[in-house]
Amino acid sequence: MENSQGFVQHITAKSENYSQWYIDVILRAELADYSPVRGCMVIRPYGFGIWENIKELLDRRFKATGHKNAYFPLFIPESFLAKEAEHVEGFAPEVAWVTRAGNEELAEPLVVRPTSETIIGHMYSKWISSWRDLPVLINQWANVVRWEKTTRLFLRTSEFLWQEGHTCHRTQEEAEEETLKMLDVYRSFLTEDLAIPVLAGKKTEREKFAGAITTYCVEALMTDGRALQAGTSHNLGQNFAKVFDISFLDKDNQLKYVWQTSWGVSTRLIGGIIMVHGDERGLALPPRIAPIQVIVVPIMPPSSEETVLNVARDVVERLEKICRVELDSRDEYSPGWKFNEWELKGVPIRLEIGPRDIKAGKVVLVRRDTGEKTDVPMENLEDAVIDMLNSVQEGLYARAKRFMDENTHVTNDYGKFKAIIEEERGLIFAPWCGSQECEVSVKAETGATIRCIPMNACSKPGKCIHCGDDSTDWVYFAKAY
Amino acid sequence: MENSQGFVQHITAKSENYSQWYIDVILRAELADYSPVRGCMVIRPYGFGIWENIKELLDRRFKATGHKNAYFPLFIPESFLAKEAEHVEGFAPEVAWVTRAGNEELAEPLVVRPTSETIIGHMYSKWISSWRDLPVLINQWANVVRWEKTTRLFLRTSEFLWQEGHTCHRTQEEAEEETLKMLDVYRSFLTEDLAIPVLAGKKTEREKFAGAITTYCVEALMTDGRALQAGTSHNLGQNFAKVFDISFLDKDNQLKYVWQTSWGVSTRLIGGIIMVHGDERGLALPPRIAPIQVIVVPIMPPSSEETVLNVARDVVERLEKICRVELDSRDEYSPGWKFNEWELKGVPIRLEIGPRDIKAGKVVLVRRDTGEKTDVPMENLEDAVIDMLNSVQEGLYARAKRFMDENTHVTNDYGKFKAIIEEERGLIFAPWCGSQECEVSVKAETGATIRCIPMNACSKPGKCIHCGDDSTDWVYFAKAY
Numbered sequence: 001m002e003n004s005q006g007f008v009q010h011i012t013a014k015s016e017n018y019s020q021w022y023i024d025v026i027l028r029a030e031l032a033d034y035s036p037v038r039g040c041m042v043i044r045p046y047g048f049g050i051w052e053n054i055k056e057l058l059d060r061r062f063k064a065t066g067h068k069n070a071y072f073p074l075f076i077p078e079s080f081l082a083k084e085a086e087h088v089e090g091f092a093p094e095v096a097w098v099t100r101a102g103n104e105e106l107a108e109p110l111v112v113r114p115t116s117e118t119i120i121g122h123m124y125s126k127w128i129s130s131w132r133d134l135p136v137l138i139n140q141w142a143n144v145v146r147w148e149k150t151t152r153l154f155l156r157t158s159e160f161l162w163q164e165g166h167t168c169h170r171t172q173e174e175a176e177e178e179t180l181k182m183l184d185v186y187r188s189f190l191t192e193d194l195a196i197p198v199l200a201g202k203k204t205e206r207e208k209f210a211g212a213i214t215t216y217c218v219e220a221l222m223t224d225g226r227a228l229q230a231g232t233s234h235n236l237g238q239n240f241a242k243v244f245d246i247s248f249l250d251k252d253n254q255l256k257y258v259w260q261t262s263w264g265v266s267t268r269l270i271g272g273i274i275m276v277h278g279d280e281r282g283l284a285l286p287p288r289i290a291p292i293q294v295i296v297v298p299i300m301p302p303s304s305e306e307t308v309l310n311v312a313r314d315v316v317e318r319l320e321k322i323c324r325v326e327l328d329s330r331d332e333y334s335p336g337w338k339f340n341e342w343e344l345k346g347v348p349i350r351l352e353i354g355p356r357d358i359k360a361g362k363v364v365l366v367r368r369d370t371g372e373k374t375d376v377p378m379e380n381l382e383d384a385v386i387d388m389l390n391s392v393q394e395g396l397y398a399r400a401k402r403f404m405d406e407n408t409h410v411t412n413d414y415g416k417f418k419a420i421i422e423e424e425r426g427l428i429f430a431p432w433c434g435s436q437e438c439e440v441s442v443k444a445e446t447g448a449t450i451r452c453i454p455m456n457a458c459s460k461p462g463k464c465i466h467c468g469d470d471s472t473d474w475v476y477f478a479k480a481y
Numbered sequence: 482m483e484n485s486q487g488f489v490q491h492i493t494a495k496s497e498n499y500s501q502w503y504i505d506v507i508l509r510a511e512l513a514d515y516s517p518v519r520g521c522m523v524i525r526p527y528g529f530g531i532w533e534n535i536k537e538l539l540d541r542r543f544k545a546t547g548h549k550n551a552y553f554p555l556f557i558p559e560s561f562l563a564k565e566a567e568h569v570e571g572f573a574p575e576v577a578w579v580t581r582a583g584n585e586e587l588a589e590p591l592v593v594r595p596t597s598e599t600i601i602g603h604m605y606s607k608w609i610s611s612w613r614d615l616p617v618l619i620n621q622w623a624n625v626v627r628w629e630k631t632t633r634l635f636l637r638t639s640e641f642l643w644q645e646g647h648t649c650h651r652t653q654e655e656a657e658e659e660t661l662k663m664l665d666v667y668r669s670f671l672t673e674d675l676a677i678p679v680l681a682g683k684k685t686e687r688e689k690f691a692g693a694i695t696t697y698c699v700e701a702l703m704t705d706g707r708a709l710q711a712g713t714s715h716n717l718g719q720n721f722a723k724v725f726d727i728s729f730l731d732k733d734n735q736l737k738y739v740w741q742t743s744w745g746v747s748t749r750l751i752g753g754i755i756m757v758h759g760d761e762r763g764l765a766l767p768p769r770i771a772p773i774q775v776i777v778v779p780i781m782p783p784s785s786e787e788t789v790l791n792v793a794r795d796v797v798e799r800l801e802k803i804c805r806v807e808l809d810s811r812d813e814y815s816p817g818w819k820f821n822e823w824e825l826k827g828v829p830i831r832l833e834i835g836p837r838d839i840k841a842g843k844v845v846l847v848r849r850d851t852g853e854k855t856d857v858p859m860e861n862l863e864d865a866v867i868d869m870l871n872s873v874q875e876g877l878y879a880r881a882k883r884f885m886d887e888n889t890h891v892t893n894d895y896g897k898f899k900a901i902i903e904e905e906r907g908l909i910f911a912p913w914c915g916s917q918e919c920e921v922s923v924k925a926e927t928g929a930t931i932r933c934i935p936m937n938a939c940s941k942p943g944k945c946i947h948c949g950d951d952s953t954d955w956v957y958f959a960k961a962y
Binding site: 033035036037040041042043044045048049068069070071072073074075077080093095097098099100103109119122126127132138143145147148149158159332 | 514516517518521524525526529530532533549550552553554555556557558561573574575576577578579580581582584590591593600603604608613619623624626628629630639640813
């Protein structure tokens with residue numbers, strides 16, 4: 001977007017080429033950039049500002065539920081990865097290997113962590129010996145590496161940033177409770193802070209995490225009709241506890257294995273924000289995570305430049321106390337150019353102020369989500385801004401919720417099912433017999449996968465969308481990122 | 482420290498075996514642990530809590546000076562590292578190499594970043610084209626890997642966490658100003674937040690960063706008489722700009738190379754905190770970065786357990802509004818055991834409350850730094866705690882400053898010099914002729930290195946401590962970590 005020549009570079013029309021629109025928004029809003037290393041991205045300051053806000057808000061929710069942060073090594077010995085059979089099968093094909101270090105070949109190659117269950121499991125076996133040591137409630141903010149064949153900025157990159165919670169519990173019930181609690185933390189974070197409505201549910205056996213007993217997830221619907229897995233929470237049972245020998249002496253003096261969970265969200269959430277809220281003009285950021293919530297654009301005819309700038313600075317000083325505000329006083333760009341730029345960057349509120357506004361004792365607020373303009377008397381400035389920030393937050397959620405509702409279809413007719421998927425019209429709620437054969441066939445024939453079995457199970461009897469047998473569950477299908 | 486059997490494990494006496502004391506404090510206070518990967522450590526929640534506070538306070542200072550955070554890839558193509566001759570010479574021997582990924586041998590091996598000048602330089606050359614794009618003021622919080630032969634928890638580990646600032650400027654003067662500004666940010670952060678007095682100065686040619694024009698540093702004195710380089714700020718000149726072609730069209734329409742800086746501190750700061758403030762009883766944390774500032778220990782005879790616990794909970798609720806406070810209500814440990822444990826963990830204030838205190842309407846505050854006990858009436862609780870936290874912060878600084886002053890020697894007698902270094906009695910301020918020969922000989926003969934040439938140069942004429950020629954500078958020598 002920044003362009004020394006001073007004209008706005010256009011972004012591809014969303015309606016014409018969704019993928020190109022997505023990339024254009026990221027590059028031109030300066031959220032991220034391609035890197036010289038295949039599949040790795042650079043997160044630029046504006047994009048990283050969003051991630052910092054996500055981290056802060058999520059971290060507060062983790063701490064409020066009793067979790068503490070720690071840091072485990074980036075490298076994992078090859079032998080660790082191999083211990084849990086499903087885990088190694090799931091991850092080995094996509095890991096990066098360190099084979100040489102300090103000018104020597106390593107005796108045992110090291111894996112660059114794709115996820116940390118194994119190395120953390122090893123440490124937990126050292127730290128835990130009694131029921132008094134439980135629960136262990138630890139989270140890690142870290143970079144992880146999964147060598148992906150096809151990559152897409154934010155959604156699928158060879159290196160990405162995430163958080164991974166890893167907990168140990170005394171009983172199976174406690175572990176299940178924790179798994180669901182963290183799923184709910186994700187659900188409320190996405191809806192309240194990111195303004196993204198989600199489906200919360202359980203993954204099928206085929207789609208679950210490699211090494212888990214059960215994987216729960218939150219799924220969001222992008223505006224191109226595809227689903228995005230936005231967060232997962234795994235009940236690991238005793239799978240890792242057994243292979244890493246994480247055991248404790250229980251109250252009854254018996255040696256037992258702990259029950260574990262793990263859960264994570266990543267920088268792919270930023271991709272979700274772009275695709276749920278973005279529009280033809282570019283990004284539209286929910287106020288709670290917007291690095292700049294209000295951009296002040298002074299309208300400065302040469303005669304009154306100083307007067308306007310002074311008032312604009314006063315306005316910024318007042319607003320700094322209540323929100324994240326910035327002044328765009330650059331003189332090499334016109335107000336119109338700036339309007340476009342800050343709309344592209346998704347700033348929730350634009351505040352315009354010119355000589356006539358000053359005379360009338362007011363400013364103009366313009367909402368990014370609706371484009372609506374409101375005159376606000378100077379004396380009401382703070383209240384009006386706070387109200388409008390809340391209103392934009394709610395407005396974005398309401399719009400996204402409406403979109404999801406309108407694009408969720410209920411059918412048990414496979415012909416209709418195929419047409420909906422083919423036309424990229426969103427989610428389908430349909431009965432399923434519970435067999436992997438049908439799940440795999442549907443995917444092969446339509447490209448759609450089972451996104452989740454909803455938490456509030458639908459008890460209505462039905463016939464499987466694929467084979468016509470009695471259904472075990474009603475599930476959500478969609479094409480997914 | 483946590484021990485299911487309920488007795489306190491002792492730490493080695495500091496006066497007897499300093500290195501073992503250092504390790505004992507780290508392991509028993511649960512700051513960190515060894516990992517199964519050679520030279521890598523695990524930062525446990527209590528240690529990571531210190532790092533989180535360091536990050537937050539430093540990040541605030543970076544943002545107040547106009548910097549923004551971003552994130553660059555973990556991997557760097559081999560060819561990038563090779564571009565700057567001194568840089569590759571300095572780092573190549575200690576890097577870890579990814580040679581295989583996703584089941585394939587990589588055509589070009591990747592370096593796991595030991596520092597990011599090269600990859601960031603590559604991106605800057607894409608982003609910068611006009612003087613209007615300058616300055617670029619970016620910082621990154623990240624993990625880096627340097628394959629070390631001998632490692633020591635926090636001080637030298639194969640992987641560590643740090644921040645690295647990377648800036649670009651229009652002029653040489655601006656770059657030098659930035660270099661010194663960030664050095665001063667480090668100096669004030671260490672003195673004000675970590676309560677660690679420092680020497681600020683310039684490194685010699687021999688000790689400077691591989692690829693820099695000038696390296697400035699802050700050096701602290703540990704209580705065993707050795708110096709610790711706590712932070713560095715580099716003026717990179719145009720070295721990287723030239724090899725990565727980071728150029729811009731200046732106001733005069735000439736294409737010019739940018740002037741760069743980089744600067745960093747790492748998790749080794751935690752090692753510094755331990756060695757500057759720790760004592761025979763364990764860790765002593767400066768309140769500003771202590772994860773727990775006040776630990777409340779209820780004294781509960783069985784008869785009045787509930788009453789005491791209720792009052793203790795009220796106290797915690799009041800203090801939560803003004804500081805980081807925790808209640809230790811575990812019933813499996815005695816108050817005496819808890820006193821020892823929280824002293825070992827370095828909590829600045831212990832608050833004791835028992836039936837007699839409740840009757841008298843007071844609590845007892847005990848300072849970690851001096852052991853001093855103070856009765857505080859309930860109604861003065863908040864003020865007393867805030868005052869005492871400030872007082873502990875100042876007290877730790879004053880004690881460390883006194884130690885540094887008492888252990889800084891001025892001499893130009895090489896015999897005395899050798900004795901002081903041999904006896905590990907601290908820093909020596911001595912004249913130096915400016916030649917690398919003398920610098921190298923002093924190191925070979927005594928183990929001491931030039932820690933820095935102080936910012937406020939001493940103009941007194943002198944004779945080089947080693948060769949006896951006229952000195953160019955008075956410099957600080959010490960053995961260093």
